[in-house]
Amino acid sequence: MALPKSRIPVGLLALFLLVAASLLSGWLPAARFEREQINIQVHPDHIVVDGVYFYRNPYPFPIVQGLSIPLPADDRHPLPAELEAEELWPRPQAFLLRNLWGEARFALPLQAHEAVCLRVHYYQQAPTSDARYILTTTRPWMRPLQSGEYWLVPEGVTLLRSNYPLRTMPGGRGVAVFQQTQFMPDQDWIFSWRAQ
Secondary structure, X not given: OOOOOOOOOHHHHHHHHHHHHHHHXXXXXXXXXXXXXXXXXXXXXXXXXXXXXXXEOOOOOOEEEEEEEOOOOEOOEOOOEEEEEEEEEOOOEEOOOEEEOOEEEEEEEEOOOOEEEEEEEEEEEOOOOEXXXXXXXXXXXXXXXXXXXXXXXXXXXXXXEEOXXXXXXXXXXXXXXXXXXXXXXXXOEEEEEEEO
């Protein structure tokens, strides 16, 4: 007796299984990356980055989203140190970071329809008095950020240049900011300074 022929082509079934496995394992964006607030303290020879990120699970079932932390390093900028990632709410916890394919990675579990707030912190030497914050990694999420807020806080320096237009905050400390809505960055944020 002959077996009935499958109505689903093998290639299509394999693609479906690959996508399902990627979503379940967190390799594809299942969560929504909605907002970020970045605060960078700029010192004469280093920067300290504190980023707060907001994610949401749009589905009526739990998911696990794999996340990586892209770190800006090149010949003139050493890898950042003191890298930390933690969930601020709803379940305060620190994440164990794993180095996979040259990036720090961790898994973020989200309950059905849950919103989660994360914080990433790092310190980076800046011997050339300039730095870069990676923004273009928003693109793989396939939708713009609802909002982004980006602060530079000078600590014994004068800010010189930014490829994104900055607005100086009142108060005389030289704190500068730019804000965006529906933000799909096409370039990273590059800025420079000089010691006072």
